[in-house]
Structures are given as C-alpha cells and as structure tokens.
Amino acid sequence: MAMAGNSQSISQSHPKNIIIMIGDGMGPAYTTAYRYYKENPNTEEMEQTVFDRLLVGMASTYPAKVSGLITDSAASATALSTGFKTYNGAVSVDVEKRPLQTLLQKAKSLGLSTGIAVSSQVNHATPAAFLTHNESRQNYNEIAESYINTDADVILGGGQRYFSTELIEKFTAKGYQHINEFSQLDSVTSPKVLGLFADVQLPWVIDDKEAKSLSKLTQKSLELLSQNPNGFVLLVEGSLIDWAGHSNDIATAMAEVDEFAYTIEIVEQFVRQQKDTLMLVTADHNTGGLSVGANGKYEWKPEVLHKVKASPDNIAASAIAADDWHSIVSDQLGFTPSAQEFSNLTNARMQGNKALAIALRKLIDLYSNTGWTSVGHTGLDVQVFAAGPGAKLFSGHQDNTEIAHKIFSLLPTRAFTNPSQ
Template identity: 50%
Template sequence: MKQFTTLLLAVLSHSVLATNAPKNIIMMVGDGMGPAYTTAYRMYADDPSTPEVEQTVFDRLLVGMASTHPDIVSGFVTDSAAGATALSTGVKSYNGAIGVDTNKKPVQTVLELAKIQGRKTGVAVTSQINHATPASFGSHNESRQNYDQIADSYFDDKTNGQFVLDVMLGGGWKYFIREDRNLVEQFKEAGYQYVDKLSQLSTVSTGTPLLGLFADSGMPWALDSSNQRRLPTLTKAAIRQLENDQGYFLLIEASQVDWAGHSNDIGSAMAEMHDLALTLEWLEQYINENPDTLMVLTADHSTGGLTIGAKGNYSWKPQWLKNLKASPAEIGKQLITVKNKGALASNLLGFELTQEEIASLNVIESDELKPYHKAISKILDGRSDTGWTTSGHTGVDVQIFAKGMGSERFTGHLDNTEIAQTVFELLRDKK
C-alpha cells in the first residue's frame, strides 16, 4: 500500500508539473555576474533621498543559487564555454568546450530541442554572436577559439533541415564578413533580413528570420553606446520576431559584465548591470502579460573577485560611478593623444580629479590603451572603495532568478547542469 501511495503521489506530481509547461522559454546569462555584482548594483541604484536601501529587480526575482564548476578535468573554476555548455546541455565539460562533452562529442542543447519541437529560436547578446555563451546553445565545437568555424556552423549545420537560429542579434562583422566567406550575403540569400544598426530594428518585418550585427566583434560598452539601453532594445526586437503560435526559445546574454570584471572596471560593470536590470524590468511586465512564458536568469561564473569595500575602510561609495560620460576604456583611449589629461579625465568622469590622481595619469608614457584604462579604473576604485582579487574567474556559487510558468522548479540550491535539465523537462512536458 505504501509503495502504491508513493507511486500515485509521483504520478500526480508529474501530472501537475506537466500542465505547468511554458509555451515560451527565455534563458538569460549574466556573464561573470557573481553575487557581489547584484549587491553592488543595489547600492549603485539606491535612492539616496530615502533612509532604506531599495530592492532591485534582481532581489524581486531571486529564487536560488547554483554551483558552477566544470568537469573535474578542468578543476573547480569554469570558463564561459564550459559554463554555458552546462547551462545549455545539462552536461559538465572541459574549459573551452562548445556544446560538446569531455570526449568532444556533440550534446543536444535546450535550444536545439526547442527547434526540433517546432518553436522559433534566437540569441540576443552584447558580445559577438559566435562568442562562448551563444555558441554553446546553437553550435558544437571542441574549442571556443574557433570563431570562424562556429560562425560557419550557424549557416552550415541544420536541425531537421532548418537553420538552428531564426534570430541572431549581437556583434560579429569580422567573423561573418570575411575574405574567404560572406555569411551575411548567404543568410540574406536564404531569406534572412539583415540590419547593422540598432535603429533599424524597429523597421524590420516581424515574423521573419533576422540577422543583426552591430559591431566588429563585441558591441560597444553601454557607457559608449548611442543607445544606452542596447540589451533591452535587442531583447524587444528578438521577441517581436520570435512570437508565434508554437512558442519560442530565446537566449539573452549580458555579455560584458564579464568583460568589465576581467578589466577590474567597476564603472563599466555597473553600467552593464543597469543595462541588464532594465531588460529584466521590461521582461517582468512582458511575463505578466504573457503568463505562458518562463524567464530564468543565472550567471555562468563570477569574474574579478569584486569586493564591495577595500583596504579595511568599511565603506563603499557608488556615487562616484554615476556621472561617467564614457567608459574607462574610452576615456583611456582619448587620454593617449591629449596634453591636458587631467581636464579631459575630469570632464568625462564627472568629477574634479585631485593633483595626485592627475599625476597618476601624467606619468604614463605609452601610446597603448591598457595603462590608461587601468589608471582610470584605479581612480574609480579609490574613490568608491572597490576591491578586486583577480583579473580572471572565481569559483563561487551564483544566483538564479526566475519568473513565469515553471519558475518554481528553480528554487533552492542547484548545480548549473540541473538548470538545463529542468529546462529540458519543461520543453518535453509541453502538450
């Protein structure tokens, strides 16, 4: 009797869950976005005129935590490729792997299954569209460094005779328009619309395949973009193209949180987090209006070892990050060729530099960007009391955020592979 009762409960449980299968699935990756980033963003976004520190969209949508380690052959700290492969396939692999297992054999991704089921599929990212994360959902390769091969695979490799991706939005001109092959022309001949300016996204015909490339490789930093809401713009355009009666699967990546972490650049990091937060806020409303949609966001890993508070000061001062007129990288680029470095830096940072800070710029004797970028970032670190432990990745657990149909399945502590496995279950549960 006990066994029968257990079996009956299991069947009933599966039956209830099976009816809770979303039509549309939006997976999001905040690349490099460990917990310190969402905490820092709460303080950065805080209204200083009120006594409390207000919640952000990340706080509202938080449901769990996830471990991030790759297959043991690569140790305990993942790269973006192995992290994305775990999130796309539910399988641990080695660092550098793109949608393949440790034997370099292709493994089906959640996006590919969605395509097989008749859903439309897409990626909207601020990196190049053949970068590690989008590639791990829509391609298979033994190395993330094989950028041209990955770009080619988007055209050459088919699922049930169809292109794997109906919508591709991000950067990547140099990989898709090459001397040996012009993939843009090939996609256009195959029926895809093509745009190369964000402003053109509002004019494309809906419901048709779309390729949009907006930079040579990764898109400009949010701080340097003419449209500083670039990720919401990409997201809205992708969803407009993908919506249909059969449903869709969309991967969205805030790619450059990670790049800011690698550069130990807190100014760009907070601007990239704001770009992602605006996207999430729009998606909150979209899901309220489209309750048959699931959104799940996590990070592949954390980058930079971001520390809120440095040198034992027991303080963090994000107000110094709020008036930047350009990214530290762009400020550094302009400093290379000007004589009055202090005046230019003060103008673009939005505050007057001290003589000591100006001296730190004047002593640089280089015509390369990196020393200036690093010097500007160091000034912002000093002003804000920001610390960093590395220019690489760390092995900490990351957060899971979810909303919509099926979101209850992502609560608690999961391994990153369990996120993909749960998405597979939700795809297969659809009636």
C-alpha cells in the same frame, strides 16, 4: 535530471515560451553592488531591484573534473544548454569532444522558434554553446559558419568581422534578412534575421547610455519569436558584464548590469502579460572577485560611479589625444585627482592607452573603495532568478546542469505537427 519530487509541478506548469537570460560573470557581488548603486539617497528605504524581486535560488558552476573547480564561459554555457559538464573551452561537446544536444536544438526539432540576443559577438562562447558545437570556443570563424545550419530564427548581437560576404550571402539565400544598423530593426517584421551591429562587441553602455542596445534587441526578438503559435526559446546575454569584470572596471560593470536589469524588466513585463512564458535568469560564473568595500574600510561609495561619464578606455583615448588632458580626465571622472595621482597618470599615459585605462580604473576603485581579487573567474556559486510557469522548480540550491535538465523537462513532450518556420 529534474528531481522526482518536481514532477507534479512540471505537469501543472508547462510554459509555451522559455526565455533564458545570462548575466555573464554576474556573481552575487555584482547584484549586491547594483542595489546600492541604484539606491535613491533621498529616501530612507533601500529600494528593491529586479534581482531582489526575482531571486529564487543558487547554482554551482564548476566544470568537468579535468578542468578543476573554476569554469570558463564555454563550459558553463554548455552545462546550462545541454545539462552536461565539460572541459573549459568546449562548446557543447563532452570531454570526449562528442556533440551534445542543446536546448535550442531540441526546441527547434519540436517546432518551436529559437533565437539569441547578446551584447558580445554572436559567435562568442555563451551563445555558441546554445546554438552549435565546437571543440574550442576560439574557433570563431568555424562557429560563425556553423550558424547557417542552426535554423535559428533570430541572431542579434555583434561580430561583423566573423561573417564574410560569402557567409552572409548564404544566410540571405536561406531567407534571412541581414541588417547591421539599429535603425533597421523597425524594418524587420518577421523572422528570420541576422543582425550584426558591431565589429566585435556592442559599445559599452557607459559610453552610450541612451542606446539601450540589449533591451532593444530583446524587445525585437520577443516580437519576432512570438509569431510562432507553438512557442519559442530565446537566449539573452548581458555579455559585457564579464568583460568589464575581467578589466576590474567597476563603473563600466555597473552600467552593463543596469542595462541588463532594464532588459530583465522588459522580459518580466512580457511574462506578466503573456502568462504562458517562463523567464530564467542566472550567471554563468563569477568574474573578478569583486568586493563591495575594500582596504579595511567599512564603506563603499557608489555615488563616485554615477559621476563617471565614460569608460576608462574612452577617457584614456581622449586624454592621450589632447594636450589639455588634465581637465578632460577630471571632467570625465567626475572628480579631480590629486597632484600625486596626476603624476601616476602621467607615467601611465606615456605607456599608452591600455596602461592609462588601467590606472584610471584603479583610481576609480580607490575613490569608490571597490576591491577585486582577480582578472579572471572565481568559483562562487551564482544566483538564480525566475518568474512565470515552472519558476518554482528553480528554488533552492542546484547545479548549473540541473537548470538545463529542468528546462528540458518543461519543453513539449512531442513535436508539433505544424512546425512554424
């Protein structure tokens, strides 16, 4: 629970709205790398990022003891949404597989509006743990079907393949507008909305830098949820930072962090204007064991990453489809590999798209001097960023379950008599 010493702060600063933003897998090395990635080489000063500006504390992320010390996204999201530790793979159920009340469920019961805006499928581990319960994050269809009972006002992200025609008809029968193109966002002027914009994940930012997908979904969520005079709780997730980390893909990861940072700035502006909104930003865990510098060399070269024009996945697909693939690879990477490096790429190309994409990522690591220790998660503490009423509660070290307890303590103490639907 929130510490007793915080009770005065809580009573003085109850936010009307709460926005929880999770950079999936975004451990401290990612935000450090991002600072150097964004640095203007034409100035003497090292520019401050939104992460530097909003940093208030740190959080531990370990799961229930049955799962050891390294968490997965489901267990960590359960901790952040319910305040309880659980086993890896659990979606807001305890170690005995009993349902746990989530922040969004509690908020809805009090008469607040609720929503999620994510760059993964909407029924992925993190958003699922804020909306529903399941003994396994892998039960994607069950999780999608359970969303019909959440009464969430805004559900935006990917995941079309998990929502059958019959399920979508159930949503529309309950008053949801269903959209599947970003161009349709402007036509949605009031809740409720189910927006599914990709088969699974939204496109990599690096492959469509002008799309601003997550920030657009977040902006629309704020617009819709703000219509409830009682307030709202919104979850925003930069989901694909983690996916890039699992692939040890530094160029793609930095582009994902960049879009997440831009989305944070949009929310920060909302907080400044409204003055009644708390924004809480953190990561659920660290992914990949990213190191800023590697191989015994005291250097890291983010300028290499700025020249990469597409994700290694897309570069590999283009290279396999073309005869003149050497020029395509050089153009898309922003540098020309050596004869030996092209020989290695040729061998990888013969093995298919996946092998070539891996080889390209390793080549980008070599040229930028980026290191990785894992293709999984690691046990590092993660950073906590906050602004708005109640932000000081999150200063210093805390466990991820304490973050949830503190947010619960900032919710209204009783339900509104005029719950807005």
